[in-house]
Amino acid sequence: MDLAVDLSGITKRFGAFTANSGIDLAVRRGEIHAIIGENGAGKTTLMNILFGLLQPDEGTIAIGGKTMIVDSPAVAIGQGLGMVHQHFKLVPSLTVADNIFLGMEIRRNGLIDRAAQEERTRSLSEKFRLRVDPRERVAGLSVGMEQRIEILKVLARNARTIILDEPTAVLTPQESRDLFRTLRSFVDDGMTVIFISHHLEEVMAVSDTVTVLRDGRVVATKPKSALSKRELVRLMVGRDVSFDRRPRGQTNGKVALEVEDLWVRDDRQLAALKSVSLSVRAGEIVGIAGVAGNGQTELAEVLSGLRPASHGRARLHGQDILDLPPAAIRAGGLAHVPGDRMVRGVDRTASLSANMLIGRHRRAPFARAGVIDWSAVHGEMWTLIRRFDIRARGPEDPARSLSGGNIQKVVLAREFTAGGDVLLIDQPTRGVDIGAQEGIHDEIMRQRAEGRAILLISTQLDELKALADRILIMFDGRIMGAVDGAAMDEDAIGLMMAGVDPADMTEA
Amino acid sequence: MEVLGNLFNIALLVATIRTTTPILLVALGGSFTTKAGIFNIGLEGQMLIAAFFAVVGSIYTGSSLGGLLIGVSAALLFALIYAVLVVSFRANEVVVGLALNILAGGMTISLLKAIFGTRGSVVGRGIVGLPKVQIPGARDVMGSSAQLISGFTPLVYVAFLAVPLLILVYNRTQLGLYIRVVGEKPEAAEALGISIARIRYGASMLCGLFAGLAGAHMSLGYITMFTENMSSGRGFMAVAILIFSAGDPLKVLAGCLLFGFADAFSLRLQSFGFPSYLVLAVPYSVALVALFALSWRGRPKRLRETAETIRRALSVHPADAGRDAPASRS
Numbered sequence: 001m002d003l004a005v006d007l008s009g010i011t012k013r014f015g016a017f018t019a020n021s022g023i024d025l026a027v028r029r030g031e032i033h034a035i036i037g038e039n040g041a042g043k044t045t046l047m048n049i050l051f052g053l054l055q056p057d058e059g060t061i062a063i064g065g066k067t068m069i070v071d072s073p074a075v076a077i078g079q080g081l082g083m084v085h086q087h088f089k090l091v092p093s094l095t096v097a098d099n100i101f102l103g104m105e106i107r108r109n110g111l112i113d114r115a116a117q118e119e120r121t122r123s124l125s126e127k128f129r130l131r132v133d134p135r136e137r138v139a140g141l142s143v144g145m146e147q148r149i150e151i152l153k154v155l156a157r158n159a160r161t162i163i164l165d166e167p168t169a170v171l172t173p174q175e176s177r178d179l180f181r182t183l184r185s186f187v188d189d190g191m192t193v194i195f196i197s198h199h200l201e202e203v204m205a206v207s208d209t210v211t212v213l214r215d216g217r218v219v220a221t222k223p224k225s226a227l228s229k230r231e232l233v234r235l236m237v238g239r240d241v242s243f244d245r246r247p248r249g250q251t252n253g254k255v256a257l258e259v260e261d262l263w264v265r266d267d268r269q270l271a272a273l274k275s276v277s278l279s280v281r282a283g284e285i286v287g288i289a290g291v292a293g294n295g296q297t298e299l300a301e302v303l304s305g306l307r308p309a310s311h312g313r314a315r316l317h318g319q320d321i322l323d324l325p326p327a328a329i330r331a332g333g334l335a336h337v338p339g340d341r342m343v344r345g346v347d348r349t350a351s352l353s354a355n356m357l358i359g360r361h362r363r364a365p366f367a368r369a370g371v372i373d374w375s376a377v378h379g380e381m382w383t384l385i386r387r388f389d390i391r392a393r394g395p396e397d398p399a400r401s402l403s404g405g406n407i408q409k410v411v412l413a414r415e416f417t418a419g420g421d422v423l424l425i426d427q428p429t430r431g432v433d434i435g436a437q438e439g440i441h442d443e444i445m446r447q448r449a450e451g452r453a454i455l456l457i458s459t460q461l462d463e464l465k466a467l468a469d470r471i472l473i474m475f476d477g478r479i480m481g482a483v484d485g486a487a488m489d490e491d492a493i494g495l496m497m498a499g500v501d502p503a504d505m506t507e508a
Numbered sequence: 509m510e511v512l513g514n515l516f517n518i519a520l521l522v523a524t525i526r527t528t529t530p531i532l533l534v535a536l537g538g539s540f541t542t543k544a545g546i547f548n549i550g551l552e553g554q555m556l557i558a559a560f561f562a563v564v565g566s567i568y569t570g571s572s573l574g575g576l577l578i579g580v581s582a583a584l585l586f587a588l589i590y591a592v593l594v595v596s597f598r599a600n601e602v603v604v605g606l607a608l609n610i611l612a613g614g615m616t617i618s619l620l621k622a623i624f625g626t627r628g629s630v631v632g633r634g635i636v637g638l639p640k641v642q643i644p645g646a647r648d649v650m651g652s653s654a655q656l657i658s659g660f661t662p663l664v665y666v667a668f669l670a671v672p673l674l675i676l677v678y679n680r681t682q683l684g685l686y687i688r689v690v691g692e693k694p695e696a697a698e699a700l701g702i703s704i705a706r707i708r709y710g711a712s713m714l715c716g717l718f719a720g721l722a723g724a725h726m727s728l729g730y731i732t733m734f735t736e737n738m739s740s741g742r743g744f745m746a747v748a749i750l751i752f753s754a755g756d757p758l759k760v761l762a763g764c765l766l767f768g769f770a771d772a773f774s775l776r777l778q779s780f781g782f783p784s785y786l787v788l789a790v791p792y793s794v795a796l797v798a799l800f801a802l803s804w805r806g807r808p809k810r811l812r813e814t815a816e817t818i819r820r821a822l823s824v825h826p827a828d829a830g831r832d833a834p835a836s837r838s
Contacts (some may be wrong), residue, residue, distance in 0.1 A: 071699060072701075074701060085699065089693065089694070089695050089696035089698075089699040089700075090693070090696060091688070091692050091693045091696050092692065092693070093688070094685075094688075094689075098685070101688065101702055102699035103701060103702060104695070105682050105685065110681065111676075111680040111681060112680050112681065112682065112685065114680075173628070219789065248595050407626055
């Protein structure tokens, strides 16, 4: 068997924690090999070991049949390995060609030879059918284009085996499909692709072989044809998890949140929301779909009072909220789960109790005569830890000692118990494990059943499919269209996410 | 009209070129650190220490070149200390810069007393100034305007020729490219195996070199003397110019010319009998107003963050202040 990469018995410990435990991974030349597992399963550690960023405590690495010590990325690159990182490392003020050749500039007489670099970029771009303009500056390019440049960067270094770390997290469904086509063409040319993901659908869509990691161990390596989605989840999580649409009762509650012709500017003073109108009824979940950066963040910020509107109206239970400070909007009944939990969700150095207390520190029973009663605060936090199944040792743990999913549960616990009857939830499960996602979805459905009005912003269509009653699709600050959550057409949503007007779609 | 004619003439332009030189040199030095993502507030101290040691070196070696070399070495030593503390030990760049500025101020005063036994300033005593470069044939071709290009000390030419040189460095050389990458996107540099620390050390030393030249120009250029605190805030003005120019050589030149012109102009006003303490404030006020008028955008990340930290520390209720402004709605 012709192996591009052969890892055997790889073990890596960080102190008492074992990130990788006796991992065997054999990647055949010319296949797309997916490595799937939850956060903390050891995927990234394993790839960092293969790429020379970390040294294994035990085990051997063979690349192209030769056993070797990979003690720096330079060694890995020299052996024809290339890595496309999850967070792109492009320099915005440089051109596409400059970025591709950064670190291996073509020079003549000591000066960088721009013309030669652009020429090489053009020929690479044609050879691999990845269209780019070598002279364009990277600033302002779309994420899909940036990824294309990252891939070209790897190809320019003569990679024959390409590792992609969570490559589709930032792409539209169409861009993802383009990427998969590209990867498939690489494999047809005899190259090898290793694909790290926790996204089931795309693993099923693109890979030949799947290796599942759980808790630092390989639980299975199988050809994709021998796996079903349900089975993959069970292997990843260790139990059955359902992502089907949640059953629900009818809703015909009163309109709780109403937005009319809302315009908002972003930090660069450009229009981020363009005439957005929507309404959310009590007992209803309205989903906002869209690729990140199409105005969703600004929508959440303006509704929670963190950003001024330039035009339009927003009413919470009939009361105008656009001119109110965040505290007044909260007092009016809106709870906000911010999209970036580390920035606006929690103070990561503060204790869980303190994080729960924020915003209700003047209220009984937490404050008495202006003095905080910490025993009451800790008591309440204990209750929340149990109710929301937060994995922490106790209320006095600092927030940063928790995993991402548990920090998110702290935020949800605070917001869902704040007494608001309108919930503005931005990316509830971003970076959260599948197992924990299920619990969060359960809690959101419980809030719906209790008659709360929920505006749910998510970039994950699966999530909206499971939860939302109606889905609005945002592109470039506008609502492109709405679809019924029960009968959703993923293709139509994908096209709207890419900016295609639904009115033009029937002919397509 | 006659007054204006007396105020604006070739002599004023020549004076502008002279007064621009030290701030241009030091600001171009700061351009390296700014592009590399270091907010270097220590320019003033590096310049001052170089001015002092240039005088000492010139007396000791009996040559202006010796003075220049010793002055620049002193600035390089300061730049090295700065880099060790800021890059290797990750100390706060503003604190270290300020500390070194204060050290330079105090050290030159004490050494003045220890070496020369005087206070305030040291003049004569065998200080050799930099020679003037006469460009041959300039007077034949250009007549009286020849003084615009000929007859300056070498560092004047160095300063102005450094502007296109820096543009070339930033755009066409590997070092320049790496300096920009390290300042703009350190993660990218790291991923490609470019050593951030090494590039920042390099940028810091280049900065020391130019700040040293600026200092030597002050004490060995047109006046051959050292006075306490003779850099008189030029290093800080250079920092201000760097903030609005983001280290871009052409914008640095524009900012420095503006300051140099205001400086020369104020000297001219002085000879017309305006009160000197008001006149001396002219270059600083002009530069401040100009900086104020210019936008804050486009600065490298580290600089922006530093400025933001300072702003946050200074303002108590930023959110409330924004909310009170009715102009935000249209």
